[in-house]
Amino acid sequence: MNVMQQGIRASITQLIDLTCWNKWNYQGRRAILSARFYARGRKSSSSRWLRRQRDDPYVKKAMELGYRSRSAFKLLEMDKKFKIFKKGDIVIDIGASPGSWTQVALDKTGKRGLVMAVDIRGMKSVGEAMIFDHMDFGVPSTHTFIQNMLVNSKADVIMSDMSPNVAGSPKFDHQAIMTQALCALKFTFANLVYNGTFICKMFHGSDEGLFKDMLKQNYHRINEFKPAASRSESNEFYYICRHRKYYRKPSKEERENADLIWQYPI
Template sequence: MTRPGGTTIKNSRRLKVRVKTGKGRTVSQKTWLERQLNDPYVAEARKLGYRSRAAFKLSEIDDKFRFLKPGGRVVDLGAAPGGWSQVAVQRVKATEGKGKVIAIDMHGMDPIPGVVIFHKDFYDEDAPQLLIEALGGEKADVVMSDMAAHATGHRQTDHLKIMALAEAGFAFATDVLKPGGTFLAKVLRGGTEGEMLKMMKRHFESVRHVKPDASRSDSAELFVLAMGFRPID
């Protein structure tokens, strides 16, 4: 499968890099570093100037479902380090004045051409209206979230934490999306995502799980994609 830059990432082959367990480096840190060094998506992200390999996940999903359209208004929740915002800018043509991308993250992030960045918690009461004003007074076409809480190592705890973020993102999206809009968020397999889907189906014409190739096969990570927003009074 071809990604931005014309590289067939999935089938690319490189010599495997092995990392020694050095002073001050744990086995788990060694394993993580080895995986990063041998991940073709990480290498391609560096080559193309993307801030994270997650950029390819959004690219793949949008290649299939086409919700990031030229002229679109996009809100990226928990956007740091900015990989998803970089993809959105390209696809809505924000640097050409055709679309808008608003990124919000409580930790802040480095500037990205074409992106308006708010160093702010999207849980704040004034956040929805602030972002709508930044979009020129219009609501968003897309709200997206690749947020994940810090892992504890306890599977069920981590699942509940990321689902809480996804549900908060969904509640936020219902405030700022225009009719027909799209919501995309990271979730994890584990049980409670079924309840979230039922809730979302009341507000959207179609709701589905997607797992792009760039999402590691051994990961419980999924993305929930809801399209065709229907406001409920």
């Protein structure tokens, strides 16, 4: 292992402290985030949100077209630019509530397709999609459950629009979404087909380069993309990862260093 690899390993080891496999309490962290949010003044924040929604052209367009939220247009733009979906695809939508991405996926994959939607929040049914709500994606049992539902199949597209309750601290928000992104990436290792596509939301921050290094280990083509439907003041962007690399048997050194998240065996 050279000096650069040792440096990356040290950085990733620190990053692993944020992942879904440690004793990080998801519900507790949500409570902290919510407390910080409401401490700013719930009434004034709600008023600003309502005004923004009222004047947002994407909100109006979503209502006209029957989408559950404006985020549908983010995925539609991604699909138009990167050709994500095909008829008959198996798609897993992580962080799916209220269901607009699920709606888009159903439309794009057609009657022969299969769409699974999972979220920790409640979610109303969406067409023929399989809905797994009130399920925390930050725990291994949820991954195992969805894998069992695939019945020895793998997804063609795995997309994560998971986002933490924003605390207003760029560093804290970035760490929170990194936790979610790492959980989604780990899930793809055992459940995404060779040459498949992975979409993941991210906030700009100090560790995004490390996360991109992980993606490069697993995908031939990676694009960073901010859809026009993303709010201009938002720090979000998406990784569009295509052509998943063919899995090779890990070396002895890689097996010994299996704590590095990209080296978990399929």
